[in-house]
Every structure is written in C-alpha cells, then in structure tokens.
Amino acid sequence: MSHSVILLHGALGAGEQMRSLANTLEASGFQVFAFDFSGHGTCPFKEAGFSIKIFAQELHTFIEVNKLERPSIFGYSMGGYVALYLAAQYPNLIGKIATLATKYCWDIETSTKEAKQLDPDKLLEKVPKYAAVLQNRHIADWKLLLNKTAQLMLDLGNNPLLHHSVLQGIDIPVLIGVGDRDSMTSVNETLQLYQSLPQGQMYMLPDTKHPIETVKLNLLSNILVHFFN
Numbered sequence: 001m002s003h004s005v006i007l008l009h010g011a012l013g014a015g016e017q018m019r020s021l022a023n024t025l026e027a028s029g030f031q032v033f034a035f036d037f038s039g040h041g042t043c044p045f046k047e048a049g050f051s052i053k054i055f056a057q058e059l060h061t062f063i064e065v066n067k068l069e070r071p072s073i074f075g076y077s078m079g080g081y082v083a084l085y086l087a088a089q090y091p092n093l094i095g096k097i098a099t100l101a102t103k104y105c106w107d108i109e110t111s112t113k114e115a116k117q118l119d120p121d122k123l124l125e126k127v128p129k130y131a132a133v134l135q136n137r138h139i140a141d142w143k144l145l146l147n148k149t150a151q152l153m154l155d156l157g158n159n160p161l162l163h164h165s166v167l168q169g170i171d172i173p174v175l176i177g178v179g180d181r182d183s184m185t186s187v188n189e190t191l192q193l194y195q196s197l198p199q200g201q202m203y204m205l206p207d208t209k210h211p212i213e214t215v216k217l218n219l220l221s222n223i224l225v226h227f228f229n
Contacts (some may be wrong), residue, residue: 004071005228007034008059008079010101010212011149014041014137017212021074024221030228033071035062035083039140039148050148052078052161056086063093070095072228076212077101077185085161087170097170098227100177101210102219103185104193105161111157114184115150167196175201175227179208179215201227 005025006117015024015034022032025096036043037055048054059082063071072095073085080099087094120143134142175198178190187204203223208214 002029002031003228004031004033005066005224006059006062006068006071006073007032008073008075008083009034009040010035010077011081012040012134012137012145013076013079013154013212016041018076020217021224022219025224025228028221028225030225033062033066033068039145040138042139045140045144045148046129051152051155052085054084056089057083059086060093066199068141072096072098074098074100074224076105077210081162081217084167084170084174087172087174088162091169091171094172096175098175098177098224098226100180100205100215101179101185101212102176102193103189104155104185105189106153107158109156111153111155114222115153117176118146118150118153118160120146157191162193164196166199167193171198173199173201173227175203175204175223177205177220177223179210181208181214182210184210189193 007015007022009015009017015036018034022034037058038044039048039050053190058179070093075097080102083094083097083099087097123146138145176190176194178180178185180187191202194215205215205219
C-alpha cells in the first residue's frame with residue numbers, strides 16, 4: 001500500500017491550491033489527500049466554531065474516517081500550525097510532519113497587526129483583485145471568513161498554543177521550512193521552532209516569499225519526497 005500524505009492549506013487558502021503539489025507527490029507513489037478546513041474552499045462554516053483547535057479536530061476526524069495509518073502531513077502556514085498542535089495532542093496519530101511558512105511566534109502585538117490587514121472593506125478598496133480571488137475560492141462568505149480569521153489570529157496572540165514545552169512533546173520527525181524572503185514568518189522564529197522539536201529538521205527555500213504561489217514546485221516536492229520516504 002502506498003504511503004499516505006495529507007496536504008493542509010493556510011489561512012484564507014483552500015485545498016485546490018495544493019493540486020499541483022498533490023499531482024507531483026502522486027507521481028512519486030504517494031496516496032495524497034488535500035481537504036478544506038471549515039469555512040474554506042468547498043467547505044462551509046460549521047457551528048462547532050472557527051479555531052486552530054477546531055481545525056485540528058477536523059483533521060483528526062478526516063484521518064479516522066479515511067482509516068489512514070500514521071499519515072505524513074505537509075502543512076503550509078496555518079496548516080503547519082494545525083498539524084503540530086494535533087500531533088502534540090495525539091502522539092501516535094501522525095507519522096511525519098513537514099511545514100512551510102508556519103508562523104510560530106504569536107503575541108498580542110503581532111496578532112493585532114496581522115488582524116488589521118484582514119479588513120474586508122479595505123481589501124476591496126486597496127487590493128480588489130485579491131478580494132475577487134477570495135470570493136471565487138470559497139463557497140462561504142469571504143468577508144465573514146476574513147473576520148473570523150482575524151479573530152483566530154487575535155485568539156492566538158492572547159493564547160499561543162505551541163509553547164516550547166508543547167513542541168518538546170512532539171517526538172516524531174518534523175521538517176520545518178521557510179522562504180528566505182518571507183515577510184510574515186521570520187527565519188529566526190522558524191529556527192526557534194526547529195530547535196524546540198526533539199526530531200526537528202529545517203530547510204530554507206531561496207527567493208521565496210510567504211504566498212504559496214511563490215514556491216518553486218519542483219524544489220519543494222523534491223524536499224518532501226526525500227523527507228517522507
């Protein structure tokens with residue numbers, strides 16, 4: 001049986017953004033799944049709520065429903081945060097985790113700054129093309145998604161979930177990645193994240209900003225194939 005890999009999108013993202021990466025990994029022999037967290041892509045909002053903990057529970061349910069035996073996970077940005085949080089709660093659930101552009105250091109100042117950038121009206125005014133992308137990407141109300149994501153960030157600022165002590169309890173191979181031009185996630189905080197993990201490894205992608213669209217697919221896929229194998 002081929003090894004299972006789950007691809008997790010970031011905040012305001014969707015599983016469809018992972019399609020090219022999924023195709024590449026499938027060509028290397030992996031069984032690949034990409035799904036949408038609630039409120040993203042093809043998945044509507046759910047009454048249970050909108051938070052890292054809720055998304056982790058959705059991922060846990062997905063693994064159980066599909067009967068996946070210790071799958072590997074690639075999490076981009078928020079997806080990596082969700083995967084690490086779930087691994088800390090269920091030590092035997094996941095085989096390996098690889099992340100890219102996952103912001104680890106959250107405090108009130110940082111979360112307030114990031115949340116301010118998610119004002120739907122300002123986005124429509126200043127970046128109408130991106131607003132149109134969000135509207136087309138999600139079946140849920142994209143403005144409500146922005147508001148809920150802003151609140152999620154504020155919640156993380158007030159109560160970060162991945163403290164050093166939590167990360168030290170994740171005793172599986174974890175590959176932490178960052179782009180060298182990422183303006184949201186610094187190399188230094190990525191280094192802190194890597195150093196907190198018992199079986200941590202780290203990589204850096206050259207000439208790569210935070211948006212996943214800036215990632216060189218062949219470079220990332222080669223790194224992931226090597227790690228997951």
